[in-house]
Amino acid sequence: MHKLSHAFSAFVLTFLLLFYVPLPDTFADGSPIFTAEEQEYISEHPTLKVGFVADRIPISFSDNNGDSAGVSRYIFDRVSEISGIKFDLVKLPAGDVTYDYLLGEGLDLVTSVEFNEENKKARGILISKPYLSSRKVVVARNGLEFKAGVNYSVAVSTGSQTLKKVLANMFPNFQLKDYASITDCFDAVKKGDADFMIQNQYVVEYWLSKPKYEKLQVIPVVGLDDQLCFSAIVAFGDQVGPSQEDGQLLIDILDKTIDCISEDEVSNYIIQGVMDNQYKYTFGDFLYRYRMAASVFVVSLIAIFAMMILLMRMHMRFVESRADAYAKGRFLSTMSHEIRTPLNGLIGLNYLMAQKIDDKQKMSEYIRQSSVTAKYLLSLVNDILDSSKLEENKMELIIHPVDLGLVVNTVNSMVENGLSEKKMKFTISSELSYPYIMADEVRIQQILLNLLDNARKFTNRGGSVELSISQKPIDEKKVLTTAVVTDTGKGMSDEFQKQIFDVFSQELETVSKGNQGTGLGLSISRRLARLMGGDLTCVSKKGIGSSFTFTFTAEITDAPTSVNNKKIFSKEKRPHILVAEDNELNGEIILELLRSDGFEADIAEDGKKALKMFTDSAPGTYDVILMDLLMPEMDGFETAKAIRALDRADAETVRIYACTANSFSEERNKAFASGMDDFIAKPVDIDELLGKLYE
Numbered sequence: 097m098h099k100l101s102h103a104f105s106a107f108v109l110t111f112l113l114l115f116y117v118p119l120p121d122t123f124a125d126g127s128p129i130f131t132a133e134e135q136e137y138i139s140e141h142p143t144l145k146v147g148f149v150a151d152r153i154p155i156s157f158s159d160n161n162g163d164s165a166g167v168s169r170y171i172f173d174r175v176s177e178i179s180g181i182k183f184d185l186v187k188l189p190a191g192d193v194t195y196d197y198l199l200g201e202g203l204d205l206v207t208s209v210e211f212n213e214e215n216k217k218a219r220g221i222l223i224s225k226p227y228l229s230s231r232k233v234v235v236a237r238n239g240l241e242f243k244a245g246v247n248y249s250v251a252v253s254t255g256s257q258t259l260k261k262v263l264a265n266m267f268p269n270f271q272l273k274d275y276a277s278i279t280d281c282f283d284a285v286k287k288g289d290a291d292f293m294i295q296n297q298y299v300v301e302y303w304l305s306k307p308k309y310e311k312l313q314v315i316p317v318v319g320l321d322d323q324l325c326f327s328a329i330v331a332f333g334d335q336v337g338p339s340q341e342d343g344q345l346l347i348d349i350l351d352k353t354i355d356c357i358s359e360d361e362v363s364n365y366i367i368q369g370v371m372d373n374q375y376k377y378t379f380g381d382f383l384y385r386y387r388m389a390a391s392v393f394v395v396s397l398i399a400i401f402a403m404m405i406l407l408m409r410m411h412m413r414f415v416e417s418r419a420d421a422y423a424k425g426r427f428l429s430t431m432s433h434e435i436r437t438p439l440n441g442l443i444g445l446n447y448l449m450a451q452k453i454d455d456k457q458k459m460s461e462y463i464r465q466s467s468v469t470a471k472y473l474l475s476l477v478n479d480i481l482d483s484s485k486l487e488e489n490k491m492e493l494i495i496h497p498v499d500l501g502l503v504v505n506t507v508n509s510m511v512e513n514g515l516s517e518k519k520m521k522f523t524i525s526s527e528l529s530y531p532y533i534m535a536d537e538v539r540i541q542q543i544l545l546n547l548l549d550n551a552r553k554f555t556n557r558g559g560s561v562e563l564s565i566s567q568k569p570i571d572e573k574k575v576l577t578t579a580v581v582t583d584t585g586k587g588m589s590d591e592f593q594k595q596i597f598d599v600f601s602q603e604l605e606t607v608s609k610g611n612q613g614t615g616l617g618l619s620i621s622r623r624l625a626r627l628m629g630g631d632l633t634c635v636s637k638k639g640i641g642s643s644f645t646f647t648f649t650a651e652i653t654d655a656p657t658s659v660n661n662k663k664i665f666s667k668e669k670r671p672h673i674l675v676a677e678d679n680e681l682n683g684e685i686i687l688e689l690l691r692s693d694g695f696e697a698d699i700a701e702d703g704k705k706a707l708k709m710f711t712d713s714a715p716g717t718y719d720v721i722l723m724d725l726l727m728p729e730m731d732g733f734e735t736a737k738a739i740r741a742l743d744r745a746d747a748e749t750v751r752i753y754a755c756t757a758n759s760f761s762e763e764r765n766k767a768f769a770s771g772m773d774d775f776i777a778k779p780v781d782i783d784e785l786l787g788k789l790y791e
């Protein structure tokens with residue numbers, strides 16, 4: 097695209113050079129363009145000090161060398177060529193430029209002054225005819241309509257104070273809000289701090305090319321012309337500076353010069369300026385547009401680093417306990433393969449994304465592949481963490497009342513899509529005499545999902561998988577639950593069945609055929625089953641299929657009768673969410689995810705600010721708080737405790753979710769003890785969040 101832009105610009109310049117003839121010093125009838133008095137002024141003032149606006153790309157801005165650039169610069173050069181006056185162009189400071197500043201700096205002219213009645217009447221400046229005419233447009237978030245008479249809030253940069261006066265006259269009901277720069281105005285609209293902003297159409301088109309503002313829209317509004325002119329600075333009252341007469345003489349010269357520039361020339365300058373100064377994508381834009389993929393990539397690298405540390409620890413224990421060179425070599429070889437393969441994939445995909453940044457179809461596929469790879473790495477990390485805990489006998493079950501029927505339904509919903517994609521028949525038979533038990537729901541679900549996922553991976557398309565669950569009482573208080581997963585898959589050799597529950601155990605044939613796995617799942621599942629007072633066994637026949645039997649014991653309990661005092665939300669109205677997150681990138685990603693799905697969301701950079709925002713808000717403002725655990729000033733645990741201790745009704749009912757990737761039992765228990773309701777894994781999965789809000 098940039099190459100086409102430069103080619104087109106080169107064509108325009110060539111056209112102008114071939115067909116453009118400089119204007120003479122006289123009109124066609126021989127009369128001079130300038131009067132004798134004006135010519136004398138020109139000879140006495142061969143160079144003028146001219147201030148230009150530096151923040152309105154592509155109309156008027158400062159290039160990398162600090163020089164004036166853009167559409168206006170082409171016009172300035174043409175004005176200088178016709179009039180014979182050279183312009184010493186100096187950059188004006190950002191923000192509101194005062195008359196005293198202009199006079200004190202010795203500026204003769206200021207550019208990009210709006211041509212309107214307010215400026216015509218202003219003391220100390222004289223304005224020329226417009227040298228550039230375009231439109232002003234309204235910028236709003238997608239879906240917002242512009243309606244006269246509504247009390248909108250409007251973002252205005254401090255360098256556009258005249259615009260404030262014009263808007264105040266045209267729309268007296270508007271609430272005008274000052275921002276330091278044009279980009280601050282865009283940010284205010286994007287975040288919802290202002291309903292919209294008003295700016296030159298070419299400036300707006302430039303900035304809306306930035307991915308950060310992809311959810312903003314342009315709304316054309318009648319009557320918002322943007323005519324830019326020169327302004328001569330003159331002294332009034334007891335001020336020292338150019339006289340009113342000299343100023344008017346300069347304006348007359350500029351007016352005549354502007355009249356000599358045809359509309360076609362100005363149009364060519366606009367085309368050239370816009371095409372040569374299109375928005376250029378930065379690496380930051382790439383990260384923003386593909387922020388989920390970038391976040392997954394960064395999280396994956398962090399996970400790999402953490403995983404390597406854990407692996408070293410596990411390796412030392414493994415070697416110490418077995419002092420077996422073969423086992424040591426096998427361990428390192430397996431983990432080297434398991435880590436390097438997806439890591440190489442992520443690095444390769446990251447390179448391809450950088451090469452194909454403008455190809456949406458390719459980028460979509462690369463992001464999908466990155467997500468799959470990152471999820472595999474995450475599962476590997478989780479398996480290693482679980483294996484490490486079990487190896488050290490530090491795994492603690494989180495026992496609480498469980499509805500086993502609900503667990504079965506949840507597992508069914510999680511695996512049915514994957515099974516249906518392979519056209520596999522999936523049946524569940526469930527005979528639960530004691531559906532309500534005291535158990536670790538997450539670990540039961542983990543084992544069932546692992547067994548069913550293995551059945552899916554190692555069963556050919558069109559095969560069948562069955563899950564059957566039954567119960568038998570042990571005594572009056574305990575029950576033995578048996579879950580059997582049977583498939584018509586490839587089956588296993590007798591030799592491999594002897595080591596199937598060993599760490600990193602994978603049959604060579606299945607690995608070579610692309611059935612990716614960590615080789616830890618079954619080992620972990622058996623250890624968890626035994627931790628729950630049961631076991632995990634297997635019977636398999638090569639070429640016929642496999643059957644895994646998972647048993648566990650649990651105490652019998654009654655159906656839950658307690659009433660949840662937390663809010664139950666209507667699906668028609670999304671809850672208002674407060675995000676407590678100290679990492680800027682993570683915070684921005686979470687906000688984008690929530691807002692793009694229709695949630696109203698605010699962010700606090702640490703726990704202390706989160707507590708203040710909740711305390712200062714009207715009761716009932718926030719329905720949910722996503723609480724990061726590790727934050728400066730005040731961590732998530734302290735913040736949750738402080739909120740629950742507040743003397744207001746919503747302090748008890750607001751949902752607080754620990755927003756973290758750490759799900760160790762110690763952290764979970766500490767979170768529940770501090771008053772949190774549950775966990776949401778990072779990055780936030782909207783579907784998971786909805787499931788917890790509307791349950």
